[in-house]
Amino acid sequence: MRKHATAVIDAPAGAGTAAIALRGVTKVYGRGDEAVHALRGVDLAIRPGSFTAVMGPSGSGKSTFLHCAAGLDRPTxxxxxxxxxxxxxxxETKLTELRRTRVGFVFQAFNLVGSLTAEQNVTLPLRLAGTRPDKKWVREVLGRVGLAQRAGHRPAQLSGGQQQRVAIARALVTRPDVLFADEPTGALDTKTGREVLGLLREVVDTFGHTVVMVTHDPVAASYADRVLFLADGRLVDTLENPSAEAVADRMIHMEG
Incomplete structure (x- = not known):
């Protein structure tokens, strides 16, 4: 079990030294009395080659944070x-290009195309971007996620865990700067979910990718290097080298 310790919330490092840096980010939906402040002046930096989990009570701004950090939504x-x-x-054109080439996404729903094989699903982002897939690299990515022998299988022929592995391979095939995962184990049973979390951990430790994962599960968060806690649109705490027990205790105090 890794030891855990609380940490001071760090201000953004130089933009060039961080995989992701947010400076004074706000997000407001609606206007006047109907306005909803989803993010309220968030400042943080995430270092390259790290695994960060984002947690908080319902309505804390987790999904909005992910959408703004990943370029899926624009901050106010x-x-x-x-x-x-x-x-x-x-x-919008440059932002779309950036999302296709420098950002990877993994969601709770696998979002695979049923008529395509695992390999074809993995190469889909490249083909949509008009890029010819590097077959050697595609085979390597499928091997990394443990699907070298399943490349020709369609989603219906794969288990839920294998389908999520295809989704992770698809997210990695463009060699993104950051892989964003939104509740990636939410549709999986406990055993399969832990296998997928172990794979995300390996993606960071072995291959040096940066992973940012939104989750509500303390066990899932314990696979990360650091947990960011959001409440009412603000970054209120962090936990380094988290254990599931420490994360759960922090969440209980936040919701209490």
């Missing part, structure tokens, strides 16, 4: 840097 105010690029100021 502040700056979002991805590997030194201020993505908040990009045009």
């Amino acid at each position: 105010g502040g700056q979002v840097f991805l590997a030194g690029t201020d993505i908040a100021g990009l045009s």
